[in-house]
Amino acid sequence: MAVLVSCRTLLRMLRVQTADRYEGSACRLAVASLWTRHHVLASPRHYSSDSKDDLRVRYLDGEDTGIVVVGINRPKARNAISKNLVKLMFDAVEDIKTNKKVRSMIICSLVPGIFCAGADLKERAKMHQSEVGPFVSKARALITELGNLPMPTIAAIDGAALGGGLEMALACDMRIASSTAKMGLVETKLAIIPGAGGTQRLSRVIGVSLAKELIFAARVVDGAEACRLGLVSHSVEQNSSGDAAYQRALELAREINPQGPIAVRMAKLAITQGIEVDLSTGLAIEEACYAQVIPTKDRLEGLAAFKEKRRPHFKGE
Secondary structure (H helix, E strand, O other), rough: OOOHHHHHHHHHHHHHHHHHHHHHHHHHHHOOOOOOOOOOOOOOOOOOOOOOHHHHEEEOOHOOOEEEEEOOOHHOOOOOOOOOHHHHHHHHHHHHOOOOOOOOEEEEOOOOOOOEOOOOOOHHOOOOHHHHHHHHHHHHHHHHHOOOOOOOOEEEOOEEEHHHHHHHOOOEEEEEEEEOOOOEHHHHOOOOOOOOOOHHHHHHHHHHHHHHHHHHOOOOHHHHHHHHHOOOOOOOOOOOOOOHHHHHHHHHHHOHHHHHHHHHHHHHHHHHOOOOOEEEEEEEEHHEEEEEEEEOHHHHHHHHHHHHHHOOOOOOO
16 A cells, blocks of 8 residues: 555656646656757867856757757866856756757767866865865766756767766766777775766666776776777767767757657656666656656647658647
């Protein structure tokens, strides 16, 4: 009986949350705590000392409307995670989260050869000991918010993703790396541990034993090995422009773009929340998510398009 009550409660909470989301509520995607760069790189890279330029967000247009590209741009610091970058990313994630027109997000680097080198250790060295804990908590909260975005997220890793950089990528739904990229949670080299979700997310992605091995040894792997381990979905040969992973991520985003956006978001919610619970509860989550797509105009459009043998035009309604 207790299990049945818990399941019913879960379903009610999920229905409220998903309904609120599509009515424009800014509430988080969670089951009640059960919880261009194609266009950007088309023009030359221009580096700036302006702190606002540490992150560039581009909402693509034309046939790529619905894809948003978040580009990290701190060349002098190897895209290291600073207080300012955390603030800019929080603002960007908040804007993306509440934008119903966004169908997928790509996070990448605008600096050749590096995705993100982890924490800004030069800045960290200047912090008082009492400041370190709150900063790490804020970085952890940012990466959690990134993981909670309702639409599919893709990390395009065209260079080194170390420490917090890899933790950021692990919070994304999918990761694509160039074969020459380097990845690792290397915090034990500094006598600390991954503090922004790495110990939890890496274990869930590649399994507990392998995660322990990589973290304990502070091991760095290349894109090909990361693909073999299941750390990334695809490893692609790097191109002369140094953006092969980004180009493959853009192709993937374009595959997602035409699909029903509400259905894709509900599928993400069902998978993300369902994998954390037992099968019976997971099936209940799936049922509740399915219930959210039944009354949508997009579902009717999909049926009509199938009958009329044409491509559907989904509006996210």
